[in-house]
Structure formats: C-alpha cells, structure tokens
Amino acid sequence: MYCLTFMKMILATWVFLLLIKSLDAADSRPPVPIITFENLQREIDKVDDTLRIFNFWATWCKPCVEEMPCFLEAGKTFEKQKVKLILVSLDFRKHIETRLLPFIEKNQISLPVWLLDAPDANAWIDRVSSQWSGSIPATLFVRKGERHFYETQFDCNELNEIIHQYLKP
Amino acid sequence: MKTIRLALLFALTFFYSVASYSQGVKPGDIAPSFALKNIDGKIVSLGDYKNAKGVILIFTCNHCPYSVAYEDRIIALDKKYKPQGWPVVAINPNDPTVQPMDSFEKMQERAAEKGFTFPYLFDEGQKIFPHYGASRTPHVFLLQNTDGKFIVRYIGAIDNNYEDESRADRRYVEEAIAALEAGQIPATSLTKAIGCSIKVKK
Numbered sequence: 001m002y003c004l005t006f007m008k009m010i011l012a013t014w015v016f017l018l019l020i021k022s023l024d025a026a027d028s029r030p031p032v033p034i035i036t037f038e039n040l041q042r043e044i045d046k047v048d049d050t051l052r053i054f055n056f057w058a059t060w061c062k063p064c065v066e067e068m069p070c071f072l073e074a075g076k077t078f079e080k081q082k083v084k085l086i087l088v089s090l091d092f093r094k095h096i097e098t099r100l101l102p103f104i105e106k107n108q109i110s111l112p113v114w115l116l117d118a119p120d121a122n123a124w125i126d127r128v129s130s131q132w133s134g135s136i137p138a139t140l141f142v143r144k145g146e147r148h149f150y151e152t153q154f155d156c157n158e159l160n161e162i163i164h165q166y167l168k169p
Numbered sequence: 170m171k172t173i174r175l176a177l178l179f180a181l182t183f184f185y186s187v188a189s190y191s192q193g194v195k196p197g198d199i200a201p202s203f204a205l206k207n208i209d210g211k212i213v214s215l216g217d218y219k220n221a222k223g224v225i226l227i228f229t230c231n232h233c234p235y236s237v238a239y240e241d242r243i244i245a246l247d248k249k250y251k252p253q254g255w256p257v258v259a260i261n262p263n264d265p266t267v268q269p270m271d272s273f274e275k276m277q278e279r280a281a282e283k284g285f286t287f288p289y290l291f292d293e294g295q296k297i298f299p300h301y302g303a304s305r306t307p308h309v310f311l312l313q314n315t316d317g318k319f320i321v322r323y324i325g326a327i328d329n330n331y332e333d334e335s336r337a338d339r340r341y342v343e344e345a346i347a348a349l350e351a352g353q354i355p356a357t358s359l360t361k362a363i364g365c366s367i368k369v370k371k
Contacts, residue, residue, distance in 0.1 A: 060234045061365065062268070090363050092234070092332055119330040120339075122360040133304035135366035 032089070032100060034115045037124040040088065044128070044142055050082040051143040051166050056116075056128075056136050058090045059103045063153040064137040068107065070156035074163055075111050081167060087113045090136060141166050193302010196358035200226070200312045200319040201300035205260065205290035208277045213258065213288045215312075215319055222254035223313040223322070223349070225342060228303040230261045231279045232270035233365035236306045238331050240283055243307070246327070246342060247287045255346055257287040262298035262306070267368040298367060305364030311345050311355075322349060325360030 044054065055071055057064035068087075075085050087109070091100045096115060104113055118124055125132050129149035132138055141148040143166055154162075194200065204214035218224050225246055229236040247257035265272035273291050280289045292298055301310055311323035323345035330337035345355035 058234075062368075063366065092238075094332075119332040119336070121331070121363045122326060122329060125361040125363070132361070134361045134363050135305040136363065137366075 032096060032104070032113050032115050034093065034096075034117050037116065037118040037127070040114070040116060041124075041127065043086070044140065044147075046142075047145040049144055050084055051141065051163065053083065053085045053163070054088050054128075054140040054142070055085070056088050056090060056138045056140075058136060059095070059099045060091070061136050067137055067153050067155075067159075068109075070154055070159045072107075072109065072111065073156055074159055077160065078163060078167075083163065083167070085111045087111050089113055089115045091115060093117050143167075192299055193304075194300070194310070194321045194324070196321055196324060196355075198321050200310065200321050201297065203260075203290075203297045205292060205297065206273075207288045207290050208273070208280050208285075213290055218256070218258075218314065218319075219317055221256060221314055223311065223346075224319065225250065225255055225257045225346075226301075226310040226312055227257060227259045227307055227327075228262050228298055228301070228305075228310075228367070229259050229307040230263050230268070230271045230365070231275050232263075232268050233306045235331055235362075235364045239307050239327055242327055242334055244283065244286055250346060251286070253346075253350075258290065259285070259287055260290045260292050260297065262292045262295060262303055263368040264295060264370055267370055271368070295367075295369060303367060305362070305366060307364060308362075309342055311342060311349075313349055323355050323358050325357075326362035329360075331362065 040054070043052065046052065053071075053074075055064075057068070059065065071085060071087065074083075089100055093115065100113070100115065103109075121134060125134050128138075128140055129147070131149050132151055135151060137153050138149070138151045139154070141150075141162065148162075148166065150162075200215065202215045204212050207213045215224065227243060229239070229243065231237075243257060243259065250256065261271055261276055263271040265275075269275070276289055276291060279285075303310070307327065309323070309325060309327055310321055312319040313322045323341065325341055327340070327342050328334065328337035329339040329341070339357075341357055341360055344357065348355040
C-alpha cells in the first residue's frame with residue numbers, strides 16, 4: 001500500500017520535472033505560432049479601439065527586411081498606446097528552423113511573429129484587401145472596424161505618421 | 170515635402186487598385202506585343218508564335234523563392250503543352266541594378282543549371298511588364314491565338330499550392346487550357362497569389 005503511494009509520488013515528480021523541462025526548451029527560442037488564415041482573420045476582425053497593424057513579410061523579401069527596423073522602432077515608440085503590431089511571416093514552413101528563427105534572433109525582433117501557413121493564397125488575399133495584388137511587403141491597419149491597406153515599402157517617418165493618424169479618435 | 174509624400178501615399182491606397190488595373194490587361198483583352206532578348210541573344214516576339222494555339226507567358230525571375238519553387242512546374246508545363254501548341258515563354262521583369270541576381274548573365278546561368286526548355290527573355294528597360302500589369306513573380310498570362318491576335322484568357326497563379334505541388338488541388342493554367350481546347354472561356358480567369366514584388370528603381 002505504502003509502496004504504491006511512493007511509486008505514485010515518484011511518477012508524479014518525474015512527470016512534473018519533464019513538464020518543466022519542456023517549458024524551458026520552448027522558452028529558449030522565440031516561439032513562432034503557425035497559424036491558418038482563419039486564425040489571422042479572427043484577430044483582424046476584432047472591433048475595439050486598439051490599432052492592430054499586420055505587416056505581411058518574409059525573410060527572403062528584400063524591401064520587407066529593409067522596412068523591418070521601422071516596425072521595430074514603431075513598436076517601441078507606441079509601446080504605451082493601444083497599438084498591437086504583428087509581423088505575419090509568409091516564409092515557407094520548411095524554412096522556420098533554417099531561416100525564420102535565425103532571422104528573428106539575429107535582428108532581435110521583439111514583436112510577435114506569426115507564420116501564416118496558407119499556401120492557397122487566392123482563397124484569402126482578397127479577404128485581407130481586395131486592393132492587394134499579392135506582392136509583399138503589404139500592411140493592414142485595423143481599428144474600430146476600419147481598415148486601411150498599403151501594398152508598399154514604408155520609410156520610418158511615413159509609418160509613424162500613419163500610426164498617429166489612425167490613432168486619432 | 171513629407172506631408173506631400175504622405176498625402177500621395179494615402180491617395181495611392183485609394184487609387185492603387187484602379188491604377189494598377191487600368192495600366193494592365195484583363196481577361197478578354199488583346200495581349201500587348203513584345204520583342205525581347207532571349208538568353209541565347211536572339212530576339213523573341215509574340216509574332217513568332219503565329220502558328221501556335223497560344224502562349225503561356227510567365228513573368229518570373231531568378232531570385233524570388235516563389236519563382237524558384239515553381240521552376241520545375243514551369244518546365245513541366247512547357248514539356249506537356251508545347252507539343253500541344255501552347256509553349257511557355259518566360260520574361261524576367263526585374264531591374265538587375267536593384268536585384269543583381271536577376272541580371273542577364275545570371276539568367277543565362279540559371280537557365281543552364283535548370284535546363285529551361287523555353288525562352289527566358291529579359292525585359293530590358295522594364296517596358297513590357299507594366300503593359301501587362303504584372304505585379305509580382307511568378308505571374309502567369311495565358312494568351313490564346315485567335316486569328317493571329319493574342320487574347321488574354323487567364324491571369325494569375327499556376328496552381329493553388331506554392332509550397333507543395335502534390336497538395337495543389339487546383340491547377341489553374343491546365344484548367345484554363347483545357348477549357349480553351351474545349352472551345353470555352355476558362356471559368357477561373359483571374360487568381361491572386363503571394364509573390365515577390367517586381368523590382369523597380371525608386
């Protein structure tokens with residue numbers, strides 16, 4: 001009887017340790033959630049006074065990488081305001097370990113990065129914006145149900161001014 | 170100056186779609202003609218294909234991972250459809266001063282490496298792609314030869330899975346050719362896809 005309780009305790013401790021260890025491992029590198037378009041749409045469709053900014057990019061996209069520092073800077077500038085920046089990566093799923101995670105680490109990207117795993121792009125591009133031809137970089141701004149879309153590479157001043165503009169009540 | 174640029178950017182947002190479509194072609198339009206240098210140094214023009222049923226015109230390039238992901242599929246399209254009268258013609262629309270991987274010499278190298286079976290033309294001076302309204306690579310324009318005139322019948326992606334061909338369940342270009350061969354207009358004549366923007370000097 002005692003023996004069984006003891007065994008149970010050992011087992012419980014072991015499971016607990018294993019759990020801690022796996023959490024540790026997950027923490028050691030930046031997590032990149034792999035999302036479907038429906039996941040993304042749920043975030044886009046939120047109607048409140050937070051300005052949500054979705055920047056569609058990829059590590060292989062030169063103009064995207066060039067404008068990335070502007071988004072990182074904006075993340076800091078608007079830290080205390082109701083602004084949520086999300087970097088939606090269109091990198092290939094097979095390149096997460098080899099390209100995306102090293103890029104995030106190297107450039108110290110502190111903003112959330114989501115990998116959009118939705119290769120049937122014709123099914124969802126129009127649902128982001130009917131104006132979007134499909135090239136990147138592209139950025140969607142959403143606040144209180146109002147959407148503004150840009151298929152362009154920003155410079156930092158433009159981006160800041162646009163964010164100021166859309167934050168006005 | 171800053172304000173002007175910003176105002177312009179705002180204006181662009183609203184008029185982008187109108188502008189980009191009015192500049193380019195849409196299904197049913199006559200395809201703009203071209204005469205461009207192929208990787209073998211010879212000039213290739215649309216008129217060279219007057220005996221073909223049509224042309225699978227693809228704006229593509231070396232550097233773009235989406236283009237690279239589709240290279241084998243483009244070769245396969247040419248191998249399958251050239252004997253049936255629908256050859257592939259590829260055009261690189263990028264400015265090599267912006268993207269050095271897309272220079273004429275690199276095009277020759279890549280074509281040799283991959284064994285391209287079709288012409289790979291260089292849009293020198295970037296004069297042709299705006300007439301088509303190509304906005305990204307790869308971007309397909311399927312042209313049907315109708316009494317010597319080439320009519321645009323399909324614009325968009327090759328299929329609906331850039332990452333894994335085996336998981337694609339729509340093969341848009343093949344479907345469009347099948348429809349045209351059956352004397353019909355393709356049911357899907359326009360699709361969108363993620364791609365690399367065409368590289369133009371600012």
